[in-house]
Amino acid sequence: MDRSIHEITLPLKVIIGSGILDKIPDYLSKMKFTNQYRAGIITGPTTYNVAGRIVEESLKNNGYNVEVWKARDARMETANQIVEETKTHSIKIFLGVGGGKSIDLAKYAAYKNNGYMISVPTAASHDGIASPFASLKGTDKPTSTPTTTPYAIIADIDVISKAPPQLIRAGVGDLLGKLTAVKDWQLAHRLKGEYYGEYAAQLALLSAKHVIRYHELIASGNPDGIRIVVEALISSGVAMCIAGSSRPASGSEHLFSHALDLLAPGKALHGEQVALGTIMMLYLYGDPKWKKIKRIMKKIGLPTTAEEIGIPIETIVKALTIAHKIRPNRYTILGEKGLTEEAAWRLVRETGII
Numbered sequence: 090m091d092r093s094i095h096e097i098t099l100p101l102k103v104i105i106g107s108g109i110l111d112k113i114p115d116y117l118s119k120m121k122f123t124n125q126y127r128a129g130i131i132t133g134p135t136t137y138n139v140a141g142r143i144v145e146e147s148l149k150n151n152g153y154n155v156e157v158w159k160a161r162d163a164r165m166e167t168a169n170q171i172v173e174e175t176k177t178h179s180i181k182i183f184l185g186v187g188g189g190k191s192i193d194l195a196k197y198a199a200y201k202n203n204g205y206m207i208s209v210p211t212a213a214s215h216d217g218i219a220s221p222f223a224s225l226k227g228t229d230k231p232t233s234t235p236t237t238t239p240y241a242i243i244a245d246i247d248v249i250s251k252a253p254p255q256l257i258r259a260g261v262g263d264l265l266g267k268l269t270a271v272k273d274w275q276l277a278h279r280l281k282g283e284y285y286g287e288y289a290a291q292l293a294l295l296s297a298k299h300v301i302r303y304h305e306l307i308a309s310g311n312p313d314g315i316r317i318v319v320e321a322l323i324s325s326g327v328a329m330c331i332a333g334s335s336r337p338a339s340g341s342e343h344l345f346s347h348a349l350d351l352l353a354p355g356k357a358l359h360g361e362q363v364a365l366g367t368i369m370m371l372y373l374y375g376d377p378k379w380k381k382i383k384r385i386m387k388k389i390g391l392p393t394t395a396e397e398i399g400i401p402i403e404t405i406v407k408a409l410t411i412a413h414k415i416r417p418n419r420y421t422i423l424g425e426k427g428l429t430e431e432a433a434w435r436l437v438r439e440t441g442i443i
């Protein structure tokens with residue numbers, strides 16, 4: 090990347106409130122959109138019932154021409170199919186209504202169609218809500234594809250609060266990952282001369298520190314706690330916008346999660362896997378904080394063992410040994426050769442994952 094020109098695109102508007110889904114047409118018109126623009130809702134089978142339908146009906150009631158896509162996965166193949174279909178329908182406004190999967194698909198489709206992406210999260214489970222990247226699956230090396238920064242974020246706290254509690258816990262897990270992601274970024278800067286942006290790094294770290302500070306309030310299910318997680322997730326996404334890469338938000342703990350996605354797809358949530366990886370990567374850094382993070386994870390109900398996350402320990406060990414190959418140009422504590430099987434077994438024993 091040519092670092093002499095650093096272009097940053099941030100979301101134009103962030104609206105967080107209660108019962109705001111059916112106000113989306115008003116927000117769109119305040120952003121100068123009219124119902125001359127065709128709208129596409131990219132959602133999932135469950136999230137359509139939770140939120141997508143409300144958005145669809147309110148847009149239709151306001152004269153919008155609306156098409157809906159209910160996606161079951163965020164594979165590159167699925168993403169390209171949506172791109173083609175949205176092209177046929179001349180969609181210009183792409184609303185990602187759902188979890189990380191739906192939001193990533195909408196971002197990708199908006200980017201490929203030169204449209205506007207509106208991020209409508211139904212769960213506080215990931216920091217892709219505001220990021221300009223789409224994590225698409227289905228290849229042997231899951232990649233973060235640069236797309237378009239969400240033009241606006243419309244987060245309905247009522248909907249997000251009613252989501253299964255496992256999802257908000259996963260959001261905290263994704264944020265805890267910034268503790269090692271930033272260490273990895275600094276390491277790559279020192280050892281490989283990689284560009285490092287202190288401000289973006291500190292912003293990502295702040296989002297992790299913020300949820301650590303308020304973990305008890307978050308665990309109580311109080312709407313103020315939910316709001317804290319949503320804001321921290323948005324802020325971590327903004328860190329990615331500023332950095333121009335997912336570096337501040339994704340390091341060795343994410344490589345471990347991506348490896349699990351390849352070996353045991355659909356077994357656990359992204360943020361749960363990332364948090365488990367964070368314990369182990371902190372340990373590798375010799376940072377005694379791994380014990381505190383594990384304690385906090387237990388307190389809020391995030392899985393801290395192979396059994397709790399529902400993935401066989403052998404698979405976790407295997408993931409640790411292949412994680413470094415997922416994105417070879419992203420240098421992390423795992424180094425260029427990765428962990429041996431013996432080292433991986435020692436790691437899971439020392440950190441009590443087994």
Ligand SMILES: NC(=O)C1=CN([C@@H]2O[C@H](COP(=O)(O)OP(=O)(O)OC[C@H]3O[C@@H](n4cnc5c(N)ncnc54)[C@H](OP(=O)(O)O)[C@@H]3O)[C@@H](O)[C@H]2O)C=CC1
Nearest residue numbers: 133134135136188189190212214215217220222224252359
């Ligand atoms: N681009 C980026 O920067 C980032 C991308 N990601 C990506 O995001 C994904 C992880 O996001 P995550 O949200 O955990 O996964 P999903 O989008 O797969 O959502 C998990 C499940 O929760 C359901 N769900 C979501 N909201 C609700 C709700 N309110 N009520 C009931 N069910 C709900 C979804 O339903 P349904 O089946 O209807 O979708 C889905 O079954 C991964 O693919 C990850 O790689 C993560 C971080 C950053």
Ligand SMILES: O=C(CO)COP(=O)(O)O
Nearest residue numbers: 216224233335338339343
């Ligand atoms: O999940 C992410 C940040 O939380 C995105 O990271 P990746 O670049 O590893 O897909």
Ligand SMILES: [Zn+2]
Nearest residue numbers: 216263343363
């Ligand atoms: Zn993540």
